[in-house]
Amino acid sequence: MLVLDAGNALFKFPNSTGDANEKPRAELLLKQLDALGTSAMAVGARDLTLGLDFVRSGAKGLKMKLLSANLVDKAGKAVFPSSTVLTAGALKVGVVGVSPEGALPESQGKPALHAVLAEAKRLREKDKVDVVVVLAAVPYDLARRLAQQGEGVDFVVQSHEGRGPGIASKDGLATFIPPGERGRQLARLELSVDGPGAFLDLSTAGQAQTSLKNIEANLARAKERLATTKDGAARKALEETVATFESRRATLQKASKADATGSARTHLLSYSQLGADVPSDPTVQKLVEKLEPPGAGHDGHNH
Structure with missing residues (x-):
């Protein structure tokens, strides 16, 4: 099993509200994502709210890799790795991260499609991966374009606007996956990979x-x-x-x-709702309540 995050996880808004809890809340989320065994996360607009340096320093010492194939700093240098190669059983999975295009805090998002295509090609040819997943922390329309034209890409997992659960849809070359929003759902994508070819939706x-x-x-x-x-x-x-x-x-x-x-490659998408019927981890609950006391008007999704 691989645990992945499509980004936009750290802050409630892309611009700072000046809330004193903004920074410690984001630091707690980074640490807990890592503690959950998240292997990779894309860097989105709502991860850069307090700037690039905050995310870079927060990522130091984490096992979780922050990814972006198209994010550069003011000097034009790549900020994060474009991709990582992970293994799940005997399967080699190439994971690419992509950020929004245009001006971002202390950084710039270069054209996404070109960056994703180049990285998918490299993962296929050099690393010989079996599956390529794009963690697309970009607007919906751009993510759909990545799915439609993403040669060498199998799945595009999108986050940006806070869309809820949906269905997996084949959109051109790749399958488009909505991951849920605000940590209130866990999207589970089960793959069966037996040889080459297109994925069939079970x-x-x-x-x-x-x-x-x-x-x-x-x-x-x-x-x-x-x-x-x-x-x-x-x-x-x-x-x-x-x-x-x-x-x-x-x-x-x-x-x-x-x-x-069963000879075709198959995928099956389902969701686990993290509602009141799923108990919070007691240790994490205490850490959350230090920042957001019960009844303080927050979301209440502490899991």
């Missing part, structure tokens, strides 16, 4: 089976009506209907067969 597997049963029932009814219909025009219409159903059945049979063989 959440649609059951749909193919259900649709196939419906089509077969409709096809049987259409054939029964055709057998008893004498009128030429009606027969022609029914023959066209039967042909359409048969074509659709063949497509669904192929999809169902792919699901059943």
